[in-house]
Amino acid sequence: MKLKSEKMTMEAFQAEREEVMRTWPTGQGVDFEDGVRYQLALPESKRFSSALAKAEREGKTLCQPRAGVALVDEHIKLLQFLEPSCDLLPSTIDAYTRLNHYEKAAEGVARSLAAGTSLLNGFPAVNHGLAECRRVVEALKKPVQVRHGTPDARLLGEITLAAGFTAYEGGGISYNIPYAKKVPLERSIRHWQYCDRLVGLYEERGVRINREPFGPLSGTLVPPFVSHCVAIIEGLLALEQGCKCITLGYGQAGNIVQDIAAIRSLRELGHEFFRAAGYEDYALSTVFHQWMGGFPENEAMAFSVIAWGSAMAALSGATKVIVKTPHEASGIPTKEANKQGLDATTQLLNMVREQVFPASPVVDLEVELIKREVRAVMAKVFELGNGDVAVGAVRAFEAGVLDVPFAPATCNAGKLMPVRDNEGAVRIFEVGRVPLPDDVLAYHKEKIAERAKAENRAPVFQMVVDDIYAISKSKLIGRPR
Numbered sequence: 001m002k003l004k005s006e007k008m009t010m011e012a013f014q015a016e017r018e019e020v021m022r023t024w025p026t027g028q029g030v031d032f033e034d035g036v037r038y039q040l041a042l043p044e045s046k047r048f049s050s051a052l053a054k055a056e057r058e059g060k061t062l063c064q065p066r067a068g069v070a071l072v073d074e075h076i077k078l079l080q081f082l083e084p085s086c087d088l089l090p091s092t093i094d095a096y097t098r099l100n101h102y103e104k105a106a107e108g109v110a111r112s113l114a115a116g117t118s119l120l121n122g123f124p125a126v127n128h129g130l131a132e133c134r135r136v137v138e139a140l141k142k143p144v145q146v147r148h149g150t151p152d153a154r155l156l157g158e159i160t161l162a163a164g165f166t167a168y169e170g171g172g173i174s175y176n177i178p179y180a181k182k183v184p185l186e187r188s189i190r191h192w193q194y195c196d197r198l199v200g201l202y203e204e205r206g207v208r209i210n211r212e213p214f215g216p217l218s219g220t221l222v223p224p225f226v227s228h229c230v231a232i233i234e235g236l237l238a239l240e241q242g243c244k245c246i247t248l249g250y251g252q253a254g255n256i257v258q259d260i261a262a263i264r265s266l267r268e269l270g271h272e273f274f275r276a277a278g279y280e281d282y283a284l285s286t287v288f289h290q291w292m293g294g295f296p297e298n299e300a301m302a303f304s305v306i307a308w309g310s311a312m313a314a315l316s317g318a319t320k321v322i323v324k325t326p327h328e329a330s331g332i333p334t335k336e337a338n339k340q341g342l343d344a345t346t347q348l349l350n351m352v353r354e355q356v357f358p359a360s361p362v363v364d365l366e367v368e369l370i371k372r373e374v375r376a377v378m379a380k381v382f383e384l385g386n387g388d389v390a391v392g393a394v395r396a397f398e399a400g401v402l403d404v405p406f407a408p409a410t411c412n413a414g415k416l417m418p419v420r421d422n423e424g425a426v427r428i429f430e431v432g433r434v435p436l437p438d439d440v441l442a443y444h445k446e447k448i449a450e451r452a453k454a455e456n457r458a459p460v461f462q463m464v465v466d467d468i469y470a471i472s473k474s475k476l477i478g479r480p481r
């Protein structure tokens, strides 16, 4: 079916749903009306959208971990262990499920049962099915979100939303470009139009499900304007299918001014583009991801990175912060390490939340710079799509207009090359085919030249490599040895 930015008709949705529910046996037991009844019966305390709306009203930054293990009882124990230390809960889905390899996930569950410990890197919700997913929701007091990385997340959405999960992360771009190699962008955007239409159908029945495009993308030196464009496009695609509760995200880069400007501009640009598209009736929030790149192995240093990300989330005014753990450099954290990450985060949120970052001309300058970059790229996306943002997004990636640094997808040009400036802000080393205004490019070049002068070396690709490893080597900027 041809990709088009339009609300799926009920006929098209129902026809596709027949096929989706047959893709794994656990799809057979899922009935939408039953899901609506179950969702409506949930207490407000379990509704993600209510928690976000309250945090927005109070100007509070909520904290949320990532967490997921193979077996249901262990997953429940894990989330119950973390629950007192966070505001919002996840269920991080395993890598097999993200690729729709449910038979491999089934093997993983069997091996985990035999081994008595989780041998999957997340919770295989599709294999466990509706009743078992409801057992997770019923064992908890706080709202639970599905966090994953799935280009085709249709069955996963049907099962988990009917099971009472009240938030769904991802999108047709943000769960393709950083996560997949050869999934056609047109296909993943179509699949996510289905997911968003499902959320829209729940909304029409009075069940507000939160939708959170995956902000950080490749999580490696992604310039704010790049992730903002993807977030805004996925927000527009979700609104188009009837979603009303949107959380736009950004991955911490590390420079104070740029990170604060990133969240402020993300919120303002979200409203700007959503309203320009004619939407008024929606709830917008933001999420700040603690540093998504390489972490120090030294746990004390890892806590510093976590603490820094917590302070910046609060100072930026983000509605939510996604928390890392001191085991980040080694892999899936123990529940104790996961809790430690949350406790370190809570300490900083509590110490910073009453403080307001002073109005600052340099922050204002950075906000304006990001807005000019986003507007320039989005104008080209709409032009390429003749007004159709879905078609425009596909063509923009083909043309290198949208370009995510260090992303594995073959449809991503990979020509845009970022590098830190002398204060650690992410600047444009090579612009590739991204249509940024000349004076903006000149500004980036100037900021990089300042660093080159300070390091007494020409701006070279080695700087990029040095920056990628810098934080894991206890620095922000990859200075020459």
Ligand SMILES: CCC[C@H]1O[C@@H](n2cnc3c(N)ncnc32)[C@H](O)[C@@H]1O
Pocket (backbone or CB within 6 Å): 066, 067, 068, 069, 092, 121, 122, 123, 324, 328, 331, 332, 333
């Ligand atoms: C895009 C998300 C990457 C982050 O997501 C964490 N992550 C992945 N899977 C799990 C899991 N099953 N439990 C706790 N954290 C998890 C990684 O550590 C990394 O920080």
